[in-house]
Amino acid sequence: MSQATAEATLPFEEALAAYDPVLGLEVHVELGTNTKMFCGCATAFGAEPNSQVCPVCLGLPGALPVVNEKGVESAIRIGLALNCEIASWCRFARKNYFYPDMPKNFQTSQYDEPIAFNGHLDVELADGSTYRVEIERAHMEEDTGKSLHVGGSTGRIHGATHSLVDYNRAGIPLIEIVTKPMTGAGERAPEIAKAYVATLRDLLKALAVSDVKMEQGSMRCDVNLSLMPKDSTTFGIRSETKNVNSLRSVERAVRYEIGRHAAILSSGGKVTQETRHWHEDTGITTAGREKSDAEDYRYFPEPDLVPVAPSTEMVEALRATLPEPPAARRKRLQSAWGYSDLEMRDVVNAGLVDLIDETVTAGATPAGARKWWSGEIARRANDAGSDVPTYAASLAVTPAHVVELESLVTGGRLNDAMARQVWDGVLAGEGTPTAVADARGLELVQDTGALQAAVDKVIAANPDVAQKVRDGKVQAAGALIGQVMKEMKGQADAAAARQLILDTLVG
Amino acid sequence: MTNELITASAADLAARLAAREISSAELTQACLDRTAAVDGVVHSYLHVDAEGALAAARAIDERRAAGESLPTLAGVPIAVKDVMTTKGLPTTCGSKILEGWIPPYDSTVVTRLKAAGMPILGKTNLDEFAMGSSTEHSAYGPSRNPWDLDRIPGGSGGGSSSVIASFQAPLATGTDTGGSIRQPAAVTGTVGTKPTYGGVSRYGLVALASSLDQAGPCARTVLDTALLHEVMAGHDPMDSTSIDAPVPAVVEAARRADVSGMKIGIIRELTGDGFQAGVQQRFDEAVQHLVDAGAEVVEVSCPSFTYALAAYYLILPSEASSNLAKFDAMRYGMRVAPQGIDDPSAEQVMAATRDAGFGDEVKRRIILGTYALSSGYYDAYYGSAQKVRRLIADDFTRSFEAADVLVSPTAPTTAFAFGDKIDDPMAMYLNDIATIPANLAGVPGMSLPSGLAPEDGLPVGFQILAPAMQDQRLYAVGAALEARLLSAWGAPLLHSAPDLTAAGKGA
Incomplete structure (x- = not known):
């Protein structure tokens, strides 16, 4: 009907x-x-x-x-x-x-x-x-x-x-x-x-x-x-x-x-x-x-209840328990985090304010917190018809994971591309970032011997490019870096590779 | 022996139980035997719980035998007005609409009776939902006045007044919305108190008018009334309107019975015209007794009392119309299918049930109250009535500056005959003219017998009113008057009531 x-x-x-x-x-x-x-x-x-x-x-x-x-x-x-x-x-x-x-x-x-x-x-x-x-x-x-x-x-x-x-x-x-x-x-x-x-x-x-x-x-x-x-x-x-x-x-x-x-x-x-x-x-x-x-609802005072008469003291005591109004809090956080208006609006609309606040409080950088919570996980949450906080909670992914991931990058163990792979593993339920990196064998190669060998191999294979670098065209080193990274299967620090190439060619 | 047990006072019985001269089981059995002998003609009870009462009595006897220290009234049986919920015992409120309903919980008053070790004999009759002054509005037929079986035992609590007047129980509970404890006491030669509003918990008392209802004690002597008052009264967190203060020292006041130096105020508006000659005569004599006992008499005027009845019959129906809305056949009680409707809606079932389940007086008051609360009429009716209520309270306040207690006849007449006023609601309502002001103002009131009217040989009630939370004054004055009257009469008034067993055999 x-x-x-x-x-x-x-x-x-x-x-x-x-x-x-x-x-x-x-x-x-x-x-x-x-x-x-x-x-x-x-x-x-x-x-x-x-x-x-x-x-x-x-x-x-x-x-x-x-x-x-x-x-x-x-x-x-x-x-x-x-x-x-x-x-x-x-x-x-x-x-x-x-x-x-x-x-x-x-x-x-x-x-x-x-x-x-x-x-x-x-x-x-x-x-x-x-x-x-x-x-x-x-x-x-x-x-x-x-x-x-x-x-x-x-x-x-x-x-x-x-x-x-x-x-x-x-x-x-x-x-x-x-x-x-x-x-x-x-x-x-x-x-x-x-x-x-x-x-x-x-x-x-x-x-x-x-x-x-x-x-x-x-x-x-x-x-x-x-x-x-x-x-x-x-x-x-x-x-x-x-x-x-x-x-x-x-x-x-x-x-x-x-x-x-x-x-x-x-x-x-x-x-x-x-x-x-x-x-x-x-x-x-x-x-x-x-x-x-x-x-006509025939309203009349409820005779089974006595009047409610909150004292001024009670009202003031309750006023003291009021949290910071959400709008004021957002202004304060935006300024503390250094986000642009557009970045802040995106974060607010995605319901990420609390999560980022917790993550920053736990030790992450504001930029890092925003990056990790609004990237891959946001896409997946959207696909699941959920929001990030609810989705993250369902996966048991926490602000501590973001802090740990970021420290692996700043500590030099992971580069950005590796960090993304680790985050995928965390979202897949493979454990903490460290556990995922361990399990997947993701670690920047710190051994200069292996890196030097790769650099020498790439220079030998690209004499023309090497000569350009020797002639002072430093930007040409980029092509060599890419090949070195490939040679190292991604597990090298690009900055370290660049330095080594320049050291080898220019001295 | 049996005869003596049923006529003894509760105070006397309590003392003999404590001294182990008698057992609660034998006392309870004596009451039940008396009920078997006389309730066929008096019809005080809607439900007798012989088994439960005897089990409770035996349990108390065992605890006493084990040397346990027990409350004063432990073992003294009591009858409960059928407007108070009793877990496992029917509670009908004298209405068809609640026929067969067994409450899953005890009212606070009943909880207190049980905690005091008082066996509950049964549930007493009343006008449907306590609306009436005669028990003629009970859906289960009226109770009869032990003084004259063709006359009313008062109402609404005619079951409780007649149950003690016919010696079926030494004590009973009552509820008083406009006089339902005091007027039945007056016409049966017994004692009853409406405590200060909020003095006794209303939790589990099926509400008639929430702002007027008050439960209280019914007994044959002032001291017995005080003993029961003390058991029933006290703060209850389940009732918001319950007063959180110590119970007035009513038992002590009843024992001292001292009125020397007290000022007794006669309410000018509640004497003389409209009061039966014999009622007025016994009232005047009672006042003289109090003077002889050392009290001083003053006259006070309460001009707003003239409007009390009108205000009462707006406030009561208004609240009742809302309180009685819950009887809708959805969750408990009677359910009636409407005639000639194949697939009735919930609303149609509600209407059919309320039509079949409520009596005429209940319907009359629901209609009155619904009208008085209607938009456009609220201010003129309910609003004006509340103003009158305020003025009546002011009259009391002013009068209590001049007098310690106020006195009047409890009812304008002695017990009237069945059928006299049943078709004239106004005449019926006028019977409560002297009792209603106390309910509107929330002050306590007591009725005790002041003799028999010479013209008809029926009991006359004497009403005492005190300021809120000064309930003990009722007992001081009541006990003093009772002592003087008893010595004048030579025996309790009820001893001159007719022998019901003879009537029972005849019936």
């Missing part, structure tokens, strides 16, 4: 010629606390269904919630990192609606008293400029269970014969981060949306509050979008595209919705206020639940 038929869309440039997009992003982040938001149940991902549950998160009669202090601390740290004000007193609220995967048929959330509000996050764009995203609020809530619809072809509820519910996820702490409407983005709206989510992800990772794995749902993004005519300042009717769960999809979904809204508006139609489903495979959205203002 999949009826994901695409609606009409206007080409992107045409849409933007007539309309200004207004963008809003709601990001849900699962906190990486060991226990759930309101009970002591474990939060491990991928556990046996309904194995991490108790009377509280199952909503059994009589059970009561107790706030996870770690969850509150994480929420405050996120708020501070987003430059928000922190509420000195706030409450949880009940959001009432019926759904089988919601044990109590209300979600314990926050309504008009969020823990953090009025912040901003500066986002760097590809052209080096910065866009400031204003943050409306960040609030605490609990996740719902997960429904699995069985018997249908699509995994959706339509056509399913029955549904199974896993309550392991019910009660996992969530932080919802809501932006203010972003205006003036124009054609950069898709890029800004993607860059915001990427920047937020890096920030949350640096805070170590979540594993921010979009593919596992620990970070989920809803895209709100509306268009207004170029000469207007009145916001149009928005759509809410749910669960856009990769950076690429965020960009695509914004682009698609701009085109879809523009097609409706330009033909004189009216956009329906509704939630939309994002289809990763086809790159389109389809209509979900219609969301009128009549939808």
Whole structure:
């Protein structure tokens, strides 16, 4: 019963010629606390269904919630990192609606008293400029269970014969981060949306509050979008595209919705206020639940919980635990490593900052670290559909390997070509660089006798070239060096060979 | 012998158990025998656990025989209101929707009873989800007043009041959201206390209205009530609203029974008009007894009490509508297939189950609460009610500056007859006019018998109210009054109640 038929869309440039997009992003982040938001149940991902549950998160009669202090601390740290004000007193609220995967048929959330509000996050764009995203609020809530619809072809509820519910996820702490409407983005709206989510992800990772794995749902993004005519300042009717769960999809979904809204508006139609489903495979959205203002969650303050009232001392103590903001850190590292803007951007885009930082800290040169992590291994990671840090971890290749490899070169045991062979061996799982070099018998020949013999042989075989060198054309020695290296099967230091040739011919 | 065991006070029984004059097994058996003889007509119990109670009694006897030092009430059996979860024992809340549900966990109160070595005799009847003043709203039929089987035993805790008034148990637990411990105590000639909000854990107490519910003790004497209060009370980390402070010295206060120099405040708004003549008369006499015992009487005014009932019937249904949302047939309890629908959705099953499983009064309050919380009405209803609540708390604060305790009749009338108010919800609600303010303000209250109304020969209740966390004052005043009344009467009031075994034989 999949009826994901695409609606009409206007080409992107045409849409933007007539309309200004207004963008809003709601990001849900699962906190990486060991226990759930309101009970002591474990939060491990991928556990046996309904194995991490108790009377509280199952909503059994009589059970009561107790706030996870770690969850509150994480929420405050996120708020501070987003430059928000922190509420000195706030409450949880009940959001009432019926759904089988919601044990109590209300979600314990926050309504008009969020823990953090009025912040901003500066986002760097590809052209080096910065866009400031204003943050409306960040609030605490609990996740719902997960429904699995069985018997249908699509995994959706339509056509399913029955549904199974896993309550392991019910009660996992969530932080919802809501932006203010972003205006003036124009054609950069898709890029800004993607860059915001990427920047937020890096920030949350640096805070170590979540594993921010979009593919596992620990970070989920809803895209709100509306268009207004170029000469207007009145916001149009928005759509809410749910669960856009990769950076690429965020960009695509914004682009698609701009085109879809523009097609409706330009033909004189009216956009329906509704939630939309994002289809990763086809790159389109389809209509979900219609969301009128009549939808009424009957929010009221949660009477089973006491207010959260973080003291100024607590907030300041948490502020002191904030890591260096990712953008500032990148600037500092770029300057320390001496990378060009282009080199740094490549390193950032490849997700190599942490790995290079560790490698340099372990003793490698910045140039060496960049060279080894962005070369062959990056190509292989890409082929495997992975990123370098994940791929390197799966191969058990570490910064220490890079340091060791580099020291073999600087110590004179390997030349560059040999080092590449050794690195291949390390990536193939043959062991440490030293072990690979030993096993493959790779070592520059330090024995001058053997090298002298090779030089003499090559000079004898190339009297014309030798004469040119004797006549002062030093650059002609290059041809001889190549032959000497060949004679030595690559296991010679080219510089040493050159010196010996000159010594022999010129004295 | 048997007869004497069942009429003895818990304090007396505890002393004789400690002295090994009697065993818990023989005492528990005596209670069970009494139940077999009279509960056919009184119908206090929804479930009797003879086997479990006797096993627990024997275990305590063995521990005592082994010389173990045991808590004061160890071996004294108790009946538990069927709104508190009991691991392995049915918990229905007087509702069809929970028929057959066996909780997998004990409420904190029950955990404490078990830790105190108290055998649990069974689960007592109540108005469905504690909504009512008569037990006529129990889905399993009403309990009867031992003083007159055609009259109500009070509600919601009519099972607990009648179980002790009919000598089936020396002690019982209750819960009080608007008077459900105190009003049943008043109409059955027994004693009951609603502790300070947060004084007794609500964990495992199936919530009616979270901000009003409070569990407390039911007994036949003030000292027995204090002994049970001490077992039930105390901080519980599983309940966020539980007070983290030492339990007030209630037993000590009950033993001292000293009111000399205390100021007793008569609440002007809760006397005179609207109170049955005999109720008012016994109230006035009780106040005179306190004066004779050395107390000073002052009059206080609580003008906002006029609005208490209205505020209560907005706050309670609002919270209840959300608390009762969890009964949806998805995880436990009743499940009803909707009629005439071949392949019903989860939502249709929820609706059919809630329609079949809830009684009229529950539905009435869910509808009221859903309406009061609706967008557009929230401020006018729920919001205004919260303001009234604040004003009532202010009335208490001001009055407690003039008086150490406040007093009033517990209920406007003696026990009414079955059917009298069942079709007139407002008349039923008005029965709680004197008890509701304490729940709205979170202050503690007690009801104890002040005699029989001359016009109908039925028990009259005397209510004492104290500031939050000053529960011991209830017991000082209650015990002093009880001592004076007992010497005036010559025997406990309940000794003049009809002989139920005769009625049982007749039935």
